[in-house]
Amino acid sequence: MRNTKSGNLASQLSTLTASDKKRSKSSESTKTVDKYGLYDENTFKSLLSAERKRTERTSRSFVLSLVDVRGLWDEFGKDGIGRSAEMMDTLVEALHRRSRDIDIKGWYRQDKLIGIIYPETDKGIQPVLEGKLKDALVETIGDHFHSHVGVTWYGFPNEPGSWDGHASKEAPAFYPEAAGGAGTSLRAVLTRVLDIVGSLTGIIAFFPLFVVIPLLIKLTSKGPVFFRQQRVGAGGKRFTLMKFRSMRISAKENMHKEFVKNFIRGESSEEAQEKKGVYKITDDPRVTLIGKLLRKTSLDELPQFFNVLRGDMSLVGPRPAIPYEVDEYRLWHRRRLFEGKPGITGRWQVEGRSSASFDEMVRMDLQYLERGNLWSYIKFIIKTPLALLTMRGAY
Structure with a gap:
């Protein structure tokens, strides 16, 4: 033998x-x-x-x-x-x-x-x-x-099931384009400057809401004002994402875990199929009364300006991945983790807004990361308020 x-x-x-x-x-x-x-x-x-x-x-x-x-x-x-x-x-x-x-x-x-x-x-x-x-x-x-x-x-x-939201030490070696050349570095510097200016502007402009929303959350439900969750950022590194809390503190994530797993595999529940593929659960029983309004208007995401200011995120980029979803990724899905920072808004949020399949969402992310420029960065920021006002695909 x-x-x-x-x-x-x-x-x-x-x-x-x-x-x-x-x-x-x-x-x-x-x-x-x-x-x-x-x-x-x-x-x-x-x-x-x-x-x-x-x-x-x-x-x-x-x-x-x-x-x-x-x-x-x-x-x-x-x-x-x-x-x-x-x-x-x-x-x-x-x-x-x-x-x-x-x-x-x-x-x-x-x-x-x-x-x-x-x-x-x-x-x-x-x-x-x-x-x-x-x-x-x-x-x-x-x-x-x-x-x-x-x-x-x-x-x-890598071996299947080896991620669990953490990139192995060897993974970045296979994504050399993530490091980029001189042109990409210049774009990264300019984007970072715009991220800092934009996030500071957002914090100042929405400052009244940073006062009102916490009061409404405290008056309508028990628990902390902010929801903190581990997400997978650029290069597969974890960071703590911040949102205004929209769920009850007793809410379990098992329901969402199962939904996300099926959605990524293209085997979503009947409800998701009827909605033509949504990334968020509609009529989620875990969401509070004020939380429904925050989610519908995406105001629950305002604290992410601080994530941008810290450098964990960009104003424009892929939706930040949840650790337990990464192990369900196909190989080509992982590119969205290595070719740029996650963002508050992006092509999917503007054009798909929770109503595209997961594969379509990833393709949108990769098209922006691979072909995008400063104009597309600015364009998606300009288009975001209109997408929020129409509330299409928001749950």
Whole structure:
């Protein structure tokens, strides 16, 4: 049995279909390769994003290894740049020799981290790849210098049920577009400035409601004024979202958990089907009298201006995910967690407003995150008051 298993692994490692060869050669001829035979950082990250998106649709796993060469540069830098370049040539030659033709090699972080993408590779094969790469490093560089090169391995997708609202440490590695380039960074800075100005303006403009609403909540029901709940923000990090409390303090979340699970899976209750797919439960018995008004007008979300001010959220972005819903996500749904901050408003809130299917909602989020600009940011802010006044899809 042992020999058979090894043979199967060897067979999987050596298999290279005609289509794989064609894809590999096509990529080589159209992408930027440096003097070491590695794709530059931008090209490699584009290829990594494309491989991840393919897996999101096909569920065919792949493995990513990151080789940290900073210690190697530091060590051989003592002997001059020529010696450093020579050792880098030797290292890259070893990486090429110990990997398959279909494996994609390039800079994950320019001159610091070399990335290798192993397409259509599951975790059963990963130990074999680890052994081959380790042997190549020791053989080429030697035991002494092997300590200056670090290798980290990641598998995509994660095991089912491994999230529970927390991104694993490896998850961000597969979303390099979330870090962005210079243009995206400029947009992020400008957006953050507008978020601060907008949230402060909102707090000041709605200050009378920050006085009246707490009084109404206290007069009509027992419990705290604010509702605090853990949500999943940018990069899969948790934060505490604030709302004006609209439910009774004895309300249990099991009802909503089950509803959300079915809704994401496209198996919503009869009520949700009749409403053409709503993310909120209509006629929720847990909601207080004043809470119904707050929810209908979305005034319960006013405290989220403080979340924006703290940097947990943006004025415009995807709806903040609840931890227990994230484990129900399909692979492609997770992109909404890594490509931008959650927001108070967004395309879904303006155009869908609780009346779109979950898949449609995620597509709206991704279209904004991937194609949006400052004008679309401003446009959705301008359109939000009209959506609130019509109260379409509000419950």
